[in-house]
Amino acid sequence: MSNRPVSVEDIIEGSRNDNNLLSKPKFLSKQQREKFASLKQEKELTKKRYSKSKPVKRIRYEEEEGDEDELKLDKKARVKKTQKFSFDWDAHEDTSTDFNPLVAYEQPEDDLGYLGKHWSEKKLEDMDARDWRIFKDDYNITAKGGGEISNPLRSWQESGIDIRILDILTKKLGYSEPTPIQRSAIPLGLQPRDLVGIAETGSGKTIAFLIPLLNYILNIDPDYLKFDYAKEININKPLGLILAPTRELAIQISQEIEKFTSYLNYNVVTIIGGHKYEETIHSIDSGVDIVVATPGRLIDSLERGIINLDLCYFFTMDEADRMIDMGFEKSLNNILDYLPLNPINNNFKIDQRITLMFTATITPPIEKITKNYLINPAYLTIGNPNNLIDNIEQKFEFFENSNNNDEIDDKKFDKIFEQIKKTNSKIIIFANFKKTCELLALKLSSKGIEDHIVIHGSKSQELREVAIENFRSNKVNILIATDVAARGLDVPNVGLVINYQMSKKFEEYIHRIGRTGRAGNQGKSYTIIDYNDVDIFLPLKKFLSRGGKKCPEWLLRNLNTQVLKG
Template identity: 35%
Template structure:
């Protein structure tokens, strides 16, 4: 599929600015030193690592790992922090003044945490209390992690104790570090690769010690980037493998050696069938976004990988399963894959964080674009130095994403897209452009809904609401991450009636204000389901007791005449509903009367 309109413009600008060199001075010769010259230390060693310190650091890492210094075969390791350090000042300026910067650790103190299982290790209050190794602790400081998040406080001690773990936590709570830290620390303590007892016979297969499975290419790349930072100068090599990209480069990376393999299920099955990866030596297995993998239909591949591909059985390997929700399918997976595991729940399972301000606005389909433009103009007016805050807009279809992106660009709002039809290169370019603020609006389908950690996202707009409340939770979780505050706006209309009840319940649990001043029908639907006593709501053109699409309604501010039949509502609940509706929209008249003179029969609301 061709690149998006915004990406094409960017590529064109880069091409236009390229310097045309004459043919008699090849570019690669201009910067190349003479053959006899000795390379400078700065060209040989990673940035910020003096040459004299490399041997000392590698030796120390090797002693911590219980093996030879630096594991011998690592003669040069790229600095994964280099790009962060070079762009730190530029990023700070780009995102200066945005409301969601900074980690609000105090907000974590009130998050409920539940653990169950035998012999649960106590939580820790600081990384210094955990024996992770000097090299890993140094990288934690370089990542500027001040103190562990709730899921890290509990999950890391559990994993370091060698226990299997089933963890449910709110999205954006620091789950990646919660499983990466124990895995890297454990691999450092294992025997170095050259001392492992590996099968003979000239096999070209890679034998990782740890496997991290994730549902999407983007999440796998993200985990790989974070794990490389955590593993810097520890002697632990991290490799990523995912579909949608040439396999040859990934094979070359695997041939260089791998201790931790991050992979999507489909690509890993391909590598296993090619006999290029063996799972015989796996000591650690982590499944991230397990519920998402099941939603995407990966359960057969996951079970094949874990149960039929020579992976050590449960009880021999250590398994960590992370999920934002805990449906029956995940419970079965935990029962099959985990041994004597500890269950950890941080916050309500499947809930959203109250650090995200949620707004629900009634917007007809034909008015969505103009309403989105109003929101974007308001953001610029209220933002620092007139900058557009990073805004993630979710739509239902790939065609809708491309269409909305083109319309935004044509109306003066730089935007890009990410969805399943874009190539991996295009998707990675779009994410980089969005993260840097070059195109501060990202239009996405659910391919980007889970797991991606994009810093500084100030606003998530559900242009098209999903059909499932769990998908809504994952979407809005792209903001309000790691204790930061964020804003989520949902465009709601009569086509989203199936979300009315769970959306109202979710907003109440997250201490959100139920919509006020919105369209009368939206308000009443949310209020009725929030009371929690009405199972069925009927519009005037529908048979009583059915829930379906209500006829077109009058716009806000116009007279509305609707009769709703609410079944099995007690008199006290009717009074509560009347009070709630009246408080939110004093201009509405709400009448309730028993149909047959008793409180046991349906009441009729006239609005």
């Protein structure tokens, strides 16, 4: 089919009515234009088929004496010469100079006002499918799943969030613009709809699930909350549940949600290991609206009857992949079995339980939970969580010879000490073992640096909380930790992450360095690496290559990074 546009004559001819009067031109859709062109093409083909063939004018050449090959070449040259055309006209005779179109289309001024504008210059009601596609590309949002998937948020004011939450969010807490995961996840949570959110660390996931949860509770029938739900029989029955893999992340989520609930008069209870059961019982004496918990301690509380999930129809799993890695898969499935699926009455204004899952990676256990417990979920992906975080500068120090004992390697320590001395911001130093963390702290003290604190799994919960709070409030500027601090720990202004020991799982390396370069800031990471880390050489090479970063020579040369072909 020809791609040539329909001529003005054809448009005029097609616009004449039965009385041969020129009717008002009409806009033809793409489908109509293609159909019109197709009919025209068929008409021309029919005309040619029944017309007499015209004689072909042939060019005769006089026979010349000489070499046959030379004659052939000479003939070809003359043929090419006859195919050239020469145009010799007077520029003053150009008829297109004063051209006036025969047909002028009138278009309303309002329509012209939006023609060609970017989505940011349009009103919400004027956004079309193309605008939303560009919007998602601008924020690197990918959404898929069956059924209706709500469009992302352009701004808080267009969100449909309860005005009470919106007032706290923008005026009291100063959130000016949503992050990409907030733009895409909040509308689905408000829809409401089950979702799986896949986003890198530090993307603002906490607000992405807190706002739909609070909006859901505010939408429950107020008379039910005031009279029926307030009865003593419901004192230990929360309306919403948030699960986190670590105590530190659970505490952080509770602190974030209390910024809202302090204005909304809801009670948030944190159920984590390291706290006595009596503390949990005391905290729900006046009722509980939202529970934030780690899987193991929540299971214990459910089995002891301290908490009852019979009225919990809003469930969120944060860092679900980390919970699986930590061995909580069985606990997670047990908790999901405790949760009801359908509300007991219409006071909750939903048809089924709302389940939100946030994860950095999709693993087979995650897929299994999604299939068994989520109903027709939407899948949201923000960027590529496994791609390089562009605002983090990564440096590596490779040691060919390294000891395997538990003592601190002086050469490695000297290297990280150089980095510490020239850094004027907060620093997190990661090691794989508790003993190594303690030895690093002693070594820093011997060098005259006392501005540090240590956390790992053997520290009591109280000490861990104090350590993180001191680090967050700038009482100390160096945190030495195992991977308990690799995920979910949101501390502003961490300028450098040091890996004294490379993590055994490459995914944890990504989460470690994600403690810096947060909220759009620039960050740096410095990693000590040796032949004991050979298992992560290939994924590290792929990771750096995908991010467009230069791979170190030692990494490129290593045989373990060579992909065999054939």
